[in-house]
Structures are given as C-alpha cells and as structure tokens.
Amino acid sequence: MACGRCGGWMVRDSFVDLRDDTGRILFEGWRCVNCGEVIDPVVMTHRLDAPHAPYRSQTRDRRTWERLTAA
Ligand SMILES: [Zn+2]
Numbered sequence: 001m002a003c004g005r006c007g008g009w010m011v012r013d014s015f016v017d018l019r020d021d022t023g024r025i026l027f028e029g030w031r032c033v034n035c036g037e038v039i040d041p042v043v044m045t046h047r048l049d050a051p052h053a054p055y056r057s058q059t060r061d062r063r064t065w066e067r068l069t070a071a
Contacts, residue, residue: 001030003034003037005037006037008034009032009033010032010039012028012030013030015028015038015040
C-alpha cells in the first residue's frame, strides 16, 4: 500500500487512542514509514465517502462566497 501523501511505503501498525469517543482504545491502521502519515479505519471510511449530493462539485472559496453574498 502506498502513502496517499508522499507515495511512501505504508505498514500495518497498532495505535492507542485515549481520546477516541467510540470506546475503542486500540485500533489497527496503516502508517507511512516515510512521512508518518497515519490512516486508521475511521479516516479510511471518511475518505472513501463521496461528498453528499448537495455539496458535490461545489467549492466554498472566497470568490464563491462573495458571489453568493453579493446577490
Ligand atoms: Zn507518506
């Protein structure tokens, strides 16, 4: 598996998250040996999720915001 950030090598690793409010403390994930990027199952799920229909292909950059508020 290649890192999505730097293309480096990712290895399976176990992580301890004491602040996780889902009740899980120990979880399995992927860690990049090159840049340290961590991908856990929660992050993976969020990244695979396509944006919901009302927001698809919409951006909220400053120009868009000015156009919307000028009307
Ligand atoms: Zn990386």
